[in-house]
Amino acid sequence: MKYKVHWLIDGLIEVDSNEAETAENIIKEKIEDFIKNNSKFFQEIGAKAVQGQAYLPGKDEQS
Numbered sequence: 001m002k003y004k005v006h007w008l009i010d011g012l013i014e015v016d017s018n019e020a021e022t023a024e025n026i027i028k029e030k031i032e033d034f035i036k037n038n039s040k041f042f043q044e045i046g047a048k049a050v051q052g053q054a055y056l057p058g059k060d061e062q063s
Helices: 020-037 039-044
Strands: none
Touching: 020 039
16 A cells, blocks of 8 residues: 655744845755755655745744
């Protein structure tokens, strides 16, 4: 029997930056380098997308 497995990776990191786009690009480049250096693994597990968005912490979040 073959099962399909749908998985997600969720993460959160603080980045010092003056703009959200710059903060996103810092992490995007790190992730792209990691994927490039481990491309066989990502092909084997069927990875299709990685996405993220920068935001300023709200009053309920500690910075």
